[in-house]
Structures are given as C-alpha cells and as structure tokens.
Amino acid sequence: MQIFTTVKTLKLALKNVLPNQTVGFVPTMGALHKGHLSLVKNAKKTADRVVVSIFVNPTQFDRKEDLINYPSTFQTDIKHLQEVSCDFLFVPTIKEMYPNHTESQVFDFDGLDQVMEGAHRKGHFNGVGTIVKRLFEIVQPNFAFFGEKDFQQLQIIKKMVEKESLQVKIIAVPIFREPDGLAMSSRNSRLTDLYREEAPFIFQTLLKAKAMFDGKNAIKTTKWVEEAFKNHPLLVLEYFTIADESNLLPFRKNDKKEFEKGNKNQKYRAFIAVFAGDIRLIDTIALY
Numbered sequence: 001m002q003i004f005t006t007v008k009t010l011k012l013a014l015k016n017v018l019p020n021q022t023v024g025f026v027p028t029m030g031a032l033h034k035g036h037l038s039l040v041k042n043a044k045k046t047a048d049r050v051v052v053s054i055f056v057n058p059t060q061f062d063r064k065e066d067l068i069n070y071p072s073t074f075q076t077d078i079k080h081l082q083e084v085s086c087d088f089l090f091v092p093t094i095k096e097m098y099p100n101h102t103e104s105q106v107f108d109f110d111g112l113d114q115v116m117e118g119a120h121r122k123g124h125f126n127g128v129g130t131i132v133k134r135l136f137e138i139v140q141p142n143f144a145f146f147g148e149k150d151f152q153q154l155q156i157i158k159k160m161v162e163k164e165s166l167q168v169k170i171i172a173v174p175i176f177r178e179p180d181g182l183a184m185s186s187r188n189s190r191l192t193d194l195y196r197e198e199a200p201f202i203f204q205t206l207l208k209a210k211a212m213f214d215g216k217n218a219i220k221t222t223k224w225v226e227e228a229f230k231n232h233p234l235l236v237l238e239y240f241t242i243a244d245e246s247n248l249l250p251f252r253k254n255d256k257k258e259f260e261k262g263n264k265n266q267k268y269r270a271f272i273a274v275f276a277g278d279i280r281l282i283d284t285i286a287l288y
C-alpha cells in the first residue's frame with residue numbers, strides 16, 4: 001500500500017492506473033473498525049484499484065469537543081488497510097484539503113438535509129458535501145462506497161452526485177455490528193464500560209420498533225420508543241424518526257388506509273440518535 005499526504009503525489013500515482021482499470025474509493029475519518037474494512041473489502045471486489053482516505057473533516061463537526069476528541073489510531077489503521085489489500089491511502093492535512101478558507105460550500109440537497117442529522121447538526125451536511133466533492137475531484141473514482149449506518153449521508157451524497165452530474169457510482173454497504181448488535185462506530189471506543197454495556201439497547205429498541213411498526217404504526221411506534229428511552233437510566237434520546245427512505249420525509253401516520261393511498265412501493269426506515277453521556281450515537285433500521 002502506498003501512502004500519500006499531498007494531492008499532487010496522489011494524483012501522480014493515480015495517473016499510472018491503467019486506462020482500462022477501475023478505481024474504487026472509500027472516504028473515512030480514520031479510527032478504522034470492521035465497518036470501514038467491510039467498505040474496503042466491497043471496493044476490492046468491485047474495482048481494480050482501491051483508494052482509502054483518512055481525513056477528520058473540521059467543517060462537518062457542529063460540536064467543537066467532538067472534533068477535538070475524535071479518536072485517532074493511525075498506526076493500526078495502516079495495518080488494517082494492508083490486511084485488506086488497500087492500494088492507496090490518502091492522508092491529507094487540513095491545508096491540503098482547504099487551501100484557502102476552512103469553509104463549506106452551501107448545497108441544495110432538495111431538503112434531504114433539513115431533517116434528522118441535518119436538523120440537529122447545523123452545517124454538518126454542507127461540510128460533508130464539500131469534503132466529499134473535493135475528494136471526488138482529486139481521486140476521480142469510478143465507484144465510491146458509503147455505509148448505510150449514515151443512511152441520510154448516503155442519500156445526500158447520491159443527491160449531490162446527481163445534481164452536480166459527477167461521474168461516480170455510489171455503492172451502499174450494510175451496517176456492520178458488534179456481536180451484541182451495537183452498530184460499529186469510531187466513537188464507540190470513547191464509551192465508558194458502563195455506557196458500552198448499555199449501548200446495545202439502541203439496536204434492541206430498533207428491532208422491537210420494527211416489529212411494532214408493522215408497515216403502518218408510525219405514531220404508536222414513535223411514542224413507544226420515546227417512552228422506552230425516558231425509562232432508561234443512562235441513554236438520552238435525541239430523536240427517533242420513521243421516514244421514507246428515498247426523500248427522508250417523516251411518516252407520521254397510524255392508519256393503514258392512509259398509508260395505502262400513498263405509493264405502495266414506499267420503503268420506510270427508522271432513524272435514531274442517542275446520547276450516551278457526551279458521546280452521540282446514531283443507528284438505523286429498514287422497516288420492510
């Protein structure tokens with residue numbers, strides 16, 4: 001695996017990829033876990049050459065302390081990436097990615113950024129869009145891989161690609177979980193033992209919510225989830241939302257007839273954000 005810290009040297013190396021070979025790209029913020037590595041494995045299966053980036057993007061953090069405390073495990077990241085035969089690792093500095101101002105471009109994501117993560121993390125998706133667009137311009141991948149763990153982000157990236165006519169195919173990769181169901185996340189390493197023990201409650205609740213939703217019971221399910229977290233001594237619910245997977249519009253009905261008037265092909269998904277102390281965890285589950 002070759003490691004690059006500048007745009008110039010990475011671009012030079014990518015020039016040597018043969019014209020008939022494809023490039024797969026996996027953007028990350030490091031502190032890699034098996035979820036990230038499953039993205040890289042998917043990329044290796046799909047593309048001839050695989051680029052992974054590690055860059056903790058300051059413009060997508062709405063909370064300063066989250067950015068400052070973001071975990072970094074660079075030496076083990078390198079080892080893990082070698083184990084899954086990553087070809088190129090790109091680890092730029094902030095200056096390299098933001099040569100002028102460390103500022104986000106403002107995007108129109110057709111409202112996809114107005115709910116859930118976007119509503120609770122001001123400027124987050126403009127930051128994500130800015131950095132992913134810049135990385136795409138540098139790497140020019142044929143395929144880019146994103147985890148369903150950040151499902152809203154995935155939809156927003158697809159929207160950006162469509163709106164900006166970018167020549168890259170976005171591939172979604174399923175959520176990789178710990179054996180107890182907790183969605184893998186770089187932030188999990190910051191949980192104290194007590195919070196780590198309680199955190200699987202999030203996915204357990206999502207599974208029960210899925211059974212309760214039964215294709216229609218949005219209000220009932222939402223109330224039940226909110227109550228379940230009120231009764232939990234440690235975990236604090238920020239939001240639980242059932243939304244249409246394609247436009248992310250919240251579904252707030254209980255009535256099957258009302259539901260059937262809509263498009264029967266609509267697919268619903270539950271989204272959740274929870275504070276475990278000062279660590280914010282998100283998860284999602286398909287409700288079909």
Ligand code: AMP
Nearest residue numbers: 028029030035146147149150175176184
């Ligand atoms: P991050 O380093 O958190 O920015 O994540 C980089 C990429 O890995 C994003 O596309 C995430 O959605 C994806 N990812 C993070 N956690 C998981 C997971 N548990 N399973 C699958 N993909 C994940």
